[in-house]
Amino acid sequence: MDESALVKEAKGGCLQAFTALAGRWQSRIERFAYGYLGDHDDAAEVAQKTLIRVYSGLGSLQETGKFSSWIYRIANNLCLDEMKRAGRRKSEPLDPILSQDNANLSPDLIAEQKELGEFIHKALLTLPEEQRTVIILKEFEGLKFREIAEVLDQPENTVKSRMYYGLKALRKVLSNWNIPKEYLNDE
């Protein structure tokens, strides 16, 4: 069934329709939250809280066509709350990476240990949350800039600008972690 029709039914109090919506969105929100927080348990908790908020607030949703923006906005706010609660920004900037002797990491070793992806994710987690949100919504969730602007309630150009600076900062962080140049260049 079309998502908009499902939302209308769920708004009218149909529990089955809400269950269907939750089924469609749970893993998507969990993935978004994992990209944002880097922890599976926290991501699952955020997804659960998001669905609870959706259930209790569905009556206040004016335009059913904007359901996806609305649910991402809720999830984003919950991720921010979770970060504030855990004080991640202060406690987990670069320590886990720099404590390792990554200067000695060869490309082969990285490939063998399948760590490159994790390194990049950790680098992403060090970015300011505004840039991180835009990058996650764009790259992981595949939203258009217009849609991200709607989720964040910001002008479209601001969103593009955040993406630009986010990518620049990501590169800078990875360079400082001595990630081999061949991974940072698209040659």
Place this chain on the structure above:
Amino acid sequence: MNKQDFEIRAMEYLCGEMNDVERREFEAELKKAPELEAELAELSASKDLLRQIPLPEMTEDEPAEDIGVRDPHIYKLTGQMSEKRDSIRTIAAMAAIFLATILTFTFVQFEAGQSEHGFYVHFGERGSESSTAFDEQDLKFLLDQIREENRLLMAAMLEQNQQVQNAQLEEALNLLTDYYERQRQRDLLFITEGLIELEENTQQRFRQTDEAFVDLLYALSNQ
């Protein structure tokens, strides 16, 4: 192409949100500015790196069996009931129209017939024939009407102007917001870079201190 313009267009280009014409124009402009072309390549590489991040698998449950799928027997019953309800509604509507017509003819003094000019149908009391010439009162009424229309027209024009001004103001505010946002993002980038460098320097100093301690201990132990 200035820096800000490049930031916006580079993102549109890399994320495939440009149409063919815009893309060709952007590529042509890039060819004239190799430094921007190099920066774009770096941005593209950073963007590609994001694909390496291991994400949890998406398990999209399509619970079609939970919703909308009902016992076919129910569909059959509801279909029959619906047909029956439709026919009852049609009969009731026709009866209502018939009744309304009779009541109308009774209460509004309906009159139909033929005069020397042809057939006529008439409702209510017959009035006296009025002259088609304008008197002073009619003119005053017409003038009032024209004045009222002019007033409404002016109000509409003023409102339109107001809307245009509001839109211009909003656009200016958006531009200003964009500008401040970009400045803020730059500051954030500088701060992030500064923090990284500070952290590196601190670690370097810790290492140097550790080495000095080791040397000192070694010297002391030798004495």
